[in-house]
Amino acid sequence: MSIKTKLSAIIFGLxxxxxxxxxxxxxYAARNNLLTESKNNMKTTAMQIAVSVEQSxxxxxxxxxxxxxxxxxxxxxxxxxxxxxxxxxxNAQLKLLADKLGVSNISLLVQTEDDIIVAKxxxxxxxxxxxxxxxxxxxxxxxxxxxxxxxxQQGQTLDNFWSGPFxxxxxxxxxxxxxxxxxxxxxxxxxxxxxxxxxxSDYVRIMxxxxxxxxxxxxxxxxxxxxxxxxxxFGSETMQPDGTDSVNHKLRNRPIRFGTYIFGNPxxxxxAMMTALRKEAPVTIDTSALGKRVLKSFIPIAQPGNDxxxxxxxxxxxxxxxxxxxxxxxxxxxxxxxxxxxxxxxxALSGIVTRPIKDILRKVDDVAKGNFESPLNVTSGDELGxxxxxxxxxxxxxxxxxxxxxxxxxxxxxVKEHLESVINGTSDAIHTVDMEGRITSxxxxxxxxxxxxxxxxxxxxxxxxxxxxQRQEDLRLKELKEGAVLPPVETLRxxxxxxxxxxxxxxxxxxxxxxxxxxxxxxxxxxxERNRIEELLRRSEKLTTVGQLAAGVAHEIRxxxxxxxxxxxxxxxxxxxxxxxxxxxxxxxxxINLIVSEFLILAKPQAxxxxxKDVRHILNDVISLLDSQAHLFGIEFEAQLSVQPARVHCEExxxxxxxxxxxxxxIEAMPAGGTITVLQRIEGNSVIIVISDQGEGIPExxxxxxxxxxxxxxETGTGLGLMVSQRIIQAHKGSMEIRSEYxxxxxxxxxxxxx
Numbered sequence: 001m002s003i004k005t006k007l008s009a010i011i012f013g014l015x016x017x018x019x020x021x022x023x024x025x026x027x028y029a030a031r032n033n034l035l036t037e038s039k040n041n042m043k044t045t046a047m048q049i050a051v052s053v054e055q056s057x058x059x060x061x062x063x064x065x066x067x068x069x070x071x072x073x074x075x076x077x078x079x080x081x082x083x084x085x086x087x088x089x090x091n092a093q094l095k096l097l098a099d100k101l102g103v104s105n106i107s108l109l110v111q112t113e114d115d116i117i118v119a120k121x122x123x124x125x126x127x128x129x130x131x132x133x134x135x136x137x138x139x140x141x142x143x144x145x146x147x148x149x150x151x152x153q154q155g156q157t158l159d160n161f162w163s164g165p166f167x168x169x170x171x172x173x174x175x176x177x178x179x180x181x182x183x184x185x186x187x188x189x190x191x192x193x194x195x196x197x198x199x200x201s202d203y204v205r206i207m208x209x210x211x212x213x214x215x216x217x218x219x220x221x222x223x224x225x226x227x228x229x230x231x232x233x234f235g236s237e238t239m240q241p242d243g244t245d246s247v248n249h250k251l252r253n254r255p256i257r258f259g260t261y262i263f264g265n266p267x268x269x270x271x272a273m274m275t276a277l278r279k280e281a282p283v284t285i286d287t288s289a290l291g292k293r294v295l296k297s298f299i300p301i302a303q304p305g306n307d308x309x310x311x312x313x314x315x316x317x318x319x320x321x322x323x324x325x326x327x328x329x330x331x332x333x334x335x336x337x338x339x340x341x342x343x344x345x346x347x348a349l350s351g352i353v354t355r356p357i358k359d360i361l362r363k364v365d366d367v368a369k370g371n372f373e374s375p376l377n378v379t380s381g382d383e384l385g386x387x388x389x390x391x392x393x394x395x396x397x398x399x400x401x402x403x404x405x406x407x408x409x410x411x412x413x414x415v416k417e418h419l420e421s422v423i424n425g426t427s428d429a430i431h432t433v434d435m436e437g438r439i440t441s442x443x444x445x446x447x448x449x450x451x452x453x454x455x456x457x458x459x460x461x462x463x464x465x466x467x468x469x470q471r472q473e474d475l476r477l478k479e480l481k482e483g484a485v486l487p488p489v490e491t492l493r494x495x496x497x498x499x500x501x502x503x504x505x506x507x508x509x510x511x512x513x514x515x516x517x518x519x520x521x522x523x524x525x526x527x528x529e530r531n532r533i534e535e536l537l538r539r540s541e542k543l544t545t546v547g548q549l550a551a552g553v554a555h556e557i558r559x560x561x562x563x564x565x566x567x568x569x570x571x572x573x574x575x576x577x578x579x580x581x582x583x584x585x586x587x588x589x590x591x592i593n594l595i596v597s598e599f600l601i602l603a604k605p606q607a608x609x610x611x612x613k614d615v616r617h618i619l620n621d622v623i624s625l626l627d628s629q630a631h632l633f634g635i636e637f638e639a640q641l642s643v644q645p646a647r648v649h650c651e652e653x654x655x656x657x658x659x660x661x662x663x664x665x666x667i668e669a670m671p672a673g674g675t676i677t678v679l680q681r682i683e684g685n686s687v688i689i690v691i692s693d694q695g696e697g698i699p700e701x702x703x704x705x706x707x708x709x710x711x712x713x714x715e716t717g718t719g720l721g722l723m724v725s726q727r728i729i730q731a732h733k734g735s736m737e738i739r740s741e742y743x744x745x746x747x748x749x750x751x752x753x754x755x
Contacts, residue, residue, distance in 0.1 A: 019335040034320045039284050039297055042223075042313035045216050046282075046299035049226065049311055053258075054303070064178065067195065068156035068163035071180025074101040074193045075161065079184065086110055086119055086189040095122040104196035108189045109141060109181070116141045119189065125171040137164055144183045144190055153306075154252070160184055168250055169196060213259050222319035224294060227264075227312040228257035231277060235270035263289035263314045269296070273310045276300045286317070293317040429503075429524040432510075435517060449503075449526055451496030464493050466500060480509045481517050490527060502527045560588035612755045615646040615655075615687050619678055622659040626667070634673025641680045646687045647755040650732055658725040662691050662748050665722075669695030669746065685754045692747040698740040 078097055082089055086108055094106045107121035109131070116138065118129045131138050136152045140162045143150050150162040163180045179194040213226045233239065233248040234255040240246075243261030248254055268287060276283040276298040284297045295315045302308050429446035431439055439452070439462065447453045452462045465473045469491050476486055488506040495501055503524045510519040567585050571577060623637050630637065666676050674694035681688050729736045733753055740746035 016339060019338060023332070023335060031320070035284075035295075038222075038295060038315055038320060039282065041220065042284075042295070042297040042315060043282050043299055045220070045223065045226065046297070046301070046311040046313055048216070049213060049228075050299075050301045053228070053301075064163070064165065065156055067178050068158065068161075068180060071103070071163055071178070071193050071195070072158055072161045072182060074103050075180055075182030075191045077101055078106060078191050078193060079182065079187070082187075082191070084187045086187075089120055089189075091120055091122060091124075091127075094120060098122045098193070101193065103193040104177075105194060107192040107194070109192055110189050111141075111145045116145070116190075118192075123171065129170060140164070141181065141190065144181060147185055165252070167252060172196070173249070222316050223313065224292075224316050225260055225263050225312075225314040227259040227261050227314075229269075229273055229298075229310045229312055230255050230257055231273060231308065231310060234273065235266045239266065241266065257309060263292075263294060263296075265289065269298070269312065272296065272298045273312070276310060277308065289314070293321075295320075427525075429526075431522055431524075433520045433522065435519065440519065446524070449495075449501070449524060450493070462496065466492050466494050468492065476507060477520065480507060480520065488525075493524065502531055557592055560592050564588055610649045610651055612647050613650050613652050613655075615648055615650075615680060615689065615752070616641045618650075618652060618655050619659060619680060619689070622656055622663060623678065626660065626663050630667055630676065633667055633671065635667055635670055636675050637678060638675050639678045639680075641678075642682050644682065646680060646682055648687055648732070648752045649755050650752070654728045655732070658728050658750070659689075659691070661722070661725050666691065666693035666695065666746070669693055682754065687752045687754055689750040689752070690747060691750075692745060694745045697742045697744050697746055698738070699742050 078101060081097060082093075089108060094108070098104065098106045105121060105123040105126070107118045107123065107126050109116055110119040115130050115132045117131065118126045121127050131141055136154055140150045140152045140155070143152075144160070144162060150157045152162070155165050156163045161180065161182045163178070166176050166178060169175045169177045175196045177194050177196045179192060181190050181192050183190040216226060217223045227243075230253065233245060233253050236245065236248065236255065238245050238247040239255045241264065243256035243264065245255050265287065268285070272283050272285050277300050280300055280302075282297055282299045284295060286293070286295055288294065294317055297313045297315070299311045299313070300308060301311055426443065427445055429443065429449040431442040431446045434440050442453055450462070450464065456462070472489075472491065476489065479486060486507065488504045490502065490504050492500050493503050493505070504527050505525075506523045508521050509517055510521060512518050564585050619639065619641065623639060627637060663676065670676075670693055676694075677690075677692045679688075679690040679692075726736055729750060729752075735751045737749045737751075738746065739749070
């Protein structure tokens with residue numbers, strides 16, 4: 001396909017796209033405008049009906065007010081002729097009195113223990129009727145019997161009188177009645193005159209907005225249905241699909257207040273109705289009913305002093321669809337005409353534009369083949385002329401850069417060979433692992449150490465990390481991904497033959513330009529030989545220590561043994577037992593026993609059971625234990641412990657042994673009294689305990705020798721106590737440091753890891 005044809009096709013396609021988008025936008029705007037107009041029309045219709053209902057309510061209230069005055073007057077006239085005690089009133093008397101006063105019937109209501117019932121009536125159907133389930137009617141009756149002013153908002157309230165609103169009769173549901181209830185304190189009953197006639201029922205029906213609903217549907221044929229809904233009972237379990245309700249059938253509680261309910265879906269309509277009431281704004285839904293696509297709008301109507309209700313307006317969607325279809329036909333016709341014109345113009349224009357483009361394409365082909373000479377001949381200053389000039393400049397730059405890239409490629413090849421020789425020549429095993437755990441490259445030292453190479457790893461991934469250290473390796477890789485820089489770690493790795501090797505592994509992260517992890521570089525160093533040498537050194541040090549201990553024990557025990565031998569020879573020569581000599585010999589034997597016991601504690605492995613304990617409690621126990629002894633020397637404890645718990649993994653008795661040893665040394669260092677300070681705090685992941693005294697301190701030249709066996713500045717000491725304490729702290733993965741300035745006391749700092 002030629003450039004001319006392609007350009008024509010591109011222009012035609014762009015125009016087609018623009019026209020298509022314009023058509024879609026027009027249809028979208030038309031649809032939205034029609035929907036908005038329809039919603040506004042439905043809202044306007046609903047508000048007109050609401051105004052009509054409100055006006056009808058005003059008229060109805062006025063009529064009911066006048067009827068209430070008449071019923072009160074009738075009740076007062078009836079009271080003048082009736083006995084205050086209901087037992088003296090007969091139903092026949094009420095019938096005659098109703099005819100005389102011009103009301104339909106008169107009933108008398110009395111209060112029982114848990115109800116208010118009709119005790120006497122001119123209408124036999126009313127006798128015995130309970131009022132307990134009548135809602136606000138029952139509340140009004142209770143307040144009348146209590147001598148209170150009726151507080152019910154519905155109906156009309158006068159002195160000692162209340163008249164209920166128009167409502168269907170309970171005893172004769174075919175009629176809509178008007179009741180009045182009167183009671184003065186001298187009577188034990190309520191007088192209820194009421195009017196029952198077809199005139200009242202006809203008046204109530206005339207006041208309903210059915211006529212304006214009918215006229216609204218005539219003016220706008222698209223309106224299918226207008227319905228007034230009662231939110232309190234609409235959608236109840238007893239409501240039928242057509243809106244009727246066998247339970248809620250009164251004027252005050254029927255689900256459909258006015259209009260019809262043919263295009264309804266009770267569950268869907270109730271949800272939309274409650275949403276409109278909650279938002280206090282119209283809610284419109286696009287749905288289907290009776291096989292038609294319809295728009296339903298639910299408009300909440302607020303009535304001050306009365307219950308709110310909702311007007312539902314249903315519109316046939318075909319009204320909107322017909323307008324949209326007309327708009328669509330008109331737009332498509334216009335678009336087709338425009339496309340024909342644009343196609344003819346674009347084809348003629350493409351011939352003019354493509355001539356210089358062909359020259360540019362020939363030059364680009366030459367550049368693609370490596371021919372950077374013979375520049376384009378620029379004859380115009382328009383965009384194509386500028387493009388030709390830039391192509392000439394580009395060709396020149398490409399010529400220069402191609403030469404430079406050739407030189408750079410040669411240099412990179414030399415650097416790459418040098419790096420590969422360095423990596424393969426190093427004694428450390430190096431391998432690279434991608435984010436899926438696949439080995440992507442290795443050096444010769446890796447192949448020698450582990451027995452794997454990159455080709456083998458591509459076929460069968462090696463299992464380098466034993467299960468015993470897999471968790472440690474996963475944690476290190478996770479920290480590296482999060483940006484941490486980790487030092488080398490001594491661990492175990494598995495060779496190809498399944499044997500384990502001790503290595504020091506240093507791992508680093510390779511990231512792309514945006515900082516995303518790409519791979520891990522592992523550098524392994526075989527630590528087997530070094531660990532063997534270190535183990536030999538440790539054994540040598542142990543033998544040296546054992547020799548020192550043996551020499552110390554021999555020296556310490558020789559002195560008391562010499563004393564014992566001298567006393568025994570003296571007593572053998574004299575042939576008598578000297579009590580003073582016996583006490584001295586027992587003392588020397590005790591000293592020998594003390595030296596041997598502490599030596600055994602130091603040398604014998606201890607069965608240790610570590611538990612999680614609070615250091616604060618251990619320190620308090622030690623202070624309580626030694627407090628009495630300290631007071632004998634005039635010494636006080638000053639403890640400053642952290643507020644938050646300081647829990648560590650420890651063997652409680654061993655830590656107590658360390659603290660008791662240190663505190664006893666502090667007590668012995670202060671024969672003239674003073675204060676021993678015990679500080680405890682938490683820093684990061686460490687619990688720090690600092691014990692200081694106000695004794696004479698330790699000379700500087702003695703500090704390096706502290707902790708050596710049998711080195712002590714006490715007359716009766718062995719020097720093993722501090723060595724045992726240091727070993728206990730080391731077993732708890734902690735550290736102990738002694739600071740002292742001669743004449744200014746001593747300070748011992750113990751650091752333990754937090755549990």
